[in-house]
Amino acid sequence: MEQNDDPFHQFFMESHKICSEAQFVISSLPNAEITAVEQAIHQLGAICTILSNLNDEKTTPEQGAQLMEYVDTLLLPLEVFLSNPPPPPNSGIPLHHTGALGRPTYCIDLNCALLLHDLGNTWKDIAGVMGITRSTLYNHMTRAGYSTARKEWSDISDNSLDEHISEIALSHPFIGSRYFGRKSSYGGEIGITSSVPSGTEAPASL
Numbered sequence: 001m002e003q004n005d006d007p008f009h010q011f012f013m014e015s016h017k018i019c020s021e022a023q024f025v026i027s028s029l030p031n032a033e034i035t036a037v038e039q040a041i042h043q044l045g046a047i048c049t050i051l052s053n054l055n056d057e058k059t060t061p062e063q064g065a066q067l068m069e070y071v072d073t074l075l076l077p078l079e080v081f082l083s084n085p086p087p088p089p090n091s092g093i094p095l096h097h098t099g100a101l102g103r104p105t106y107c108i109d110l111n112c113a114l115l116l117h118d119l120g121n122t123w124k125d126i127a128g129v130m131g132i133t134r135s136t137l138y139n140h141m142t143r144a145g146y147s148t149a150r151k152e153w154s155d156i157s158d159n160s161l162d163e164h165i166s167e168i169a170l171s172h173p174f175i176g177s178r179y180f181g182r183k184s185s186y187g188g189e190i191g192i193t194s195s196v197p198s199g200t201e202a203p204a205s206l
Contacts, residue, residue: 008056015067018043022074029077030086041078044071093131106132108140123148 022040025032051068095104108130116126127137141148156164 008054008058011050015047018047019071019074022078026074026077029081032081034082034085037078037082041075041082044075044078047071048075106136106140108132108137110140110144110146113137113141114146 018040022044025036025040028036048068048071051064051071054064094107096107097104113123113126113130116129117123123137124134127134130137138148
């Protein structure tokens with residue numbers, strides 16, 4: 001594919017990309033990040049500045065006006081959001097006033113946090129949803145006696161594991177072994193058990 005070196009063509013292609021990204025930011029409101037909104041406003045403003053001074057023979061004044069109007073429709077919701085940003089996530093968390101010096105503590109639903117973690121969410125994501133930092137969540141969990149450490153594969157102790165293995169071995173003495181049939185010199189078939197895992201070929205010596 002040949003590359004079009006026309007600067008006007010490149011400008012319109014880049015403008016289309018910027019407008020598409022701005023449309024995505026708008027669709028994310030009011031959950032979009034402030035920095036993303038500011039960047040979109042800055043880029044759209046640059047497009048407006050260039051369009052107002054554009055001198056392209058292939059672009060009629062009517063087309064230029066339509067482009068300016070479209071960019072303005074993208075700028076409006078972004079500027080409204082930036083002038084009235086949503087409150088911080090932690091603004092809705094109830095506070096507990098202990099009467100001691102310092103800031104009051106957050107009232108965090110730790111049972112909800114534990115449930116979300118059991119469902120596979122990370123502590124960082126849970127803290128973000130609750131509007132607090134991960135360290136704040138860790139502090140509340142520690143004071144309440146909950147552990148935030150990564151769980152082991154199993155809570156079973158070594159002794160309990162040995163007991164379970166012994167019970168299985170007694171009930172199924174040949175578990176983990178494999179039966180091989182082989183002709184004896186007398187023409188009969190003899191059975192040989194081996195610890196070779198299932199799916200593995202027996203050694204030639206057997």
